[in-house]
Structure formats: structure tokens, C-alpha cells
Amino acid sequence: MAALAVTNAFVAATNIVASQMNANFTDIVTWATGTPTLSTSGSATTVSGTLSVTEVASFGDQIYLHGSSQYIQFEGSAADAHETFIAATNATADRTITFPDATGTVALTSDITSPTWNDANNILTNSVFN
Numbered sequence: 001m002a003a004l005a006v007t008n009a010f011v012a013a014t015n016i017v018a019s020q021m022n023a024n025f026t027d028i029v030t031w032a033t034g035t036p037t038l039s040t041s042g043s044a045t046t047v048s049g050t051l052s053v054t055e056v057a058s059f060g061d062q063i064y065l066h067g068s069s070q071y072i073q074f075e076g077s078a079a080d081a082h083e084t085f086i087a088a089t090n091a092t093a094d095r096t097i098t099f100p101d102a103t104g105t106v107a108l109t110s111d112i113t114s115p116t117w118n119d120a121n122n123i124l125t126n127s128v129f130n
Helices: 019-032
Strands: 071-074 083-089 116-118 123-125
Touching: none
Parallel strands: none
Antiparallel strands: 071 083, 116 123
């Protein structure tokens, strides 16, 4: 959807007719209840405070988190006092974590017992995942 456009433009020191205000209000409601474009490609839109999305948020490129408490929070299927957080420590260099193209459970290092590293194949052997 395009950027917001209104039917009537107003100039200072001119009379404003109620029907023109109603037409502009309708334009704004139509824009806001559709799929509004908040900024053009290559520019940024800043939201100060909290942005709450109640359905789906779709991102076409990178998501950048900055500040003193960057994390992703998952509520789960029940809105209760328990959440899952994904957080990163303060990096000392650029880091990339890549998840494999596979279905499964990500193991924590505390889940791996009695590992033996196989240098020839770059794999852990004799490991038990709890």
C-alpha cells in the first residue's frame, strides 16, 4: 500500500468545511486499517516506546536489536508468568550462529555427557544427550 494521501489539503487562514474533514478522516481510517506503508524503501521509521503487534510481523531483511537488554522473548501458548528468552552476551567480534536445515532440538552444553571429539570427521562421538 502506498503512503498516506488525503483528499483535501488545508491552507492556513481558510475555512474548513466539515465534509472535507470527514473525507480526510475516511482516508486516514482506510489507510490505517489496510496495510499502511510507514516509510519508503531505504529509509527508517522510528517508534519510540513500545510497539505491540498482535498478529504477524513480517520482516523482509535484518532485525537489529540494540541497547542494554537485547533479547527475543517467547510467551508460549499460555499467557502466564513463564517465558522463554533468547539472548546474546556482549560480543567481542562479529559472530554468526547458523542453525542447520533440519528439525530437532537444540542441545545445551549441559545436556552433553561423556563426549569424545573425532578430529577426522569433526563430530562428537560416544555422547549421550539428556
